Amino acid sequence: MTTAPGSTSRRAAARTLLNRVPEVTAYFWIIKVLATTVGETAADYLNETLGFGLTGTSIVMSALLVVALVAQFRARRYVPVRYWLVVVLVSIVGTLLTDNLTDNLGVPLVVTTAVFAVALAVTFAAWFASERTLSIHTIYTARRESFYWLTILMTFALGTAAGDLLAERLALGYLTSAVLFAVAIAVIAIAHKAGLIAAIPAFWAAYVLTRPLGASLGDLLSQARADGGLGLGTTVTSLIFLVAILGLVAFLTLTRRDRTPVAASHTDDVLTGAEV
Template identity: 60%
Template sequence: MTHGTSQSTSQSPAPTAPGAGAPSGRRPRRNKVPEVTLYFWIIKVLCTTVGETAADLLNEKAGLGLTGVSLLMSALLAVVLVVQFRTGAYRAGVYWTAVALISVVGTLISDNLTDNMGVPLETSTTVFAVVLAVVFTVWYRRERTLSIHHIDTTGREAFYWLAVLFTFALGTAAGDLVSERMDLGYWLSAVLFALAIAAVALAHRTLGLDAVGSFWIAYILTRPLGASIGDYLSQPTGDGGVGLGTVVTSALFLTVILGLVVYLAVTRKDVAPAQEAVRHAD
């Protein structure tokens, strides 16, 4: 998946002159998201795990109710996204904080529809899939690319984060739907979603599945994968989990995420060489 997605840099148009595709919004100097490396996928899965366990933890311990927690986390996400949009280039700490918060908010959106409003998972999964398809369609019609190697205008960044939000919401609803219908348990569910991601990677490498499409399909599937891992570790042994609890599981994964993000911020191993060259030229 890493190699294939990188190939999309040359396949997707990246207009640089006025009138060459006329990308919307102000053009920052560098790409605003990291390169798709092994580190990217590890942190992404860890963030989805935290999204599941932290949402459960806040709902249980905060005393605000599902709606109150949703409003609080949405406000925090809005603040971090403002900071993210105001940065001139990719910053590991800001970017991954936004991903972690958006994973929680995406989970809470799905949980609110299911638990507070009684919307069936079949309905919410369908609605989120349609909304995500609309986001991708409008994004492509305006920018002529969905590649994350070209998140270099305000407009493209807005589409990117909107898509990310709905991938988390869709992944939550679809993952819950599969878990309920198939009743596989947490561990087998994690294996199922991991195999689905592997199948996407194999289809990309051997059958020519589009790199950008492969990336976004895998991105969606990492959400239920991370949630299944989080539930397996946090839920009581009587319910098929390990019994670590939401506090320990959330703290454990947040610690690993923090360590990896600090490492990337220092080494910049997830920044493309061309982007690094621009940085040194500043």
């Protein structure tokens, strides 16, 4: 039995128009901060509490990330459980990238911050040169998704380095640091609403800043009271945030409130990334 060329092309088009990442909603940012916090506390838990060490933790988490990415790339559209599992693991691995450079190799935080800032800029340049768009509404091919996840990895590494640099240089404490980063994100959001910052740079700037925000919150909850924290420990803190993530992901799976409509994906591609 043969298939008409027209019907084959229509089916192929339908497949490519299924966006593989979520719509940017309030739920997106809440889970992103929660995942970032888990990335900070889970890495500390494996490294210090379980005694894996920085190298052992890096190997285990990188292997799990590869497995999760394979599952994510095999999905033909956005699946909340797969997507957010990758985000959590990328958060951990991105944190470990910076920690390995600073703790194992002795690279100064000023240098690591500059290196990851350049790496992020190069990733953006390569993404745009290849796809002529940086829109996250049109992640419907493996190549675009590869650029997307590489960019996210760089944002986590940069956010870790920049956050640690500010924490060490300014010694603000966990609560003050969290408030500072939250205010910075709010300023970006207001500037975007006022038309002062375009959607794409505003999105990625906020994405970078949510990493040190989440890390500050994680440290505030998990670290000992003598060190300025609330003393919950990395185990309890990780469990609290993991349960919160699972609850929100289950809610989004049932309600589909963060799915990008197919028509919106197609329209946004014409805008060459003018919208986030």
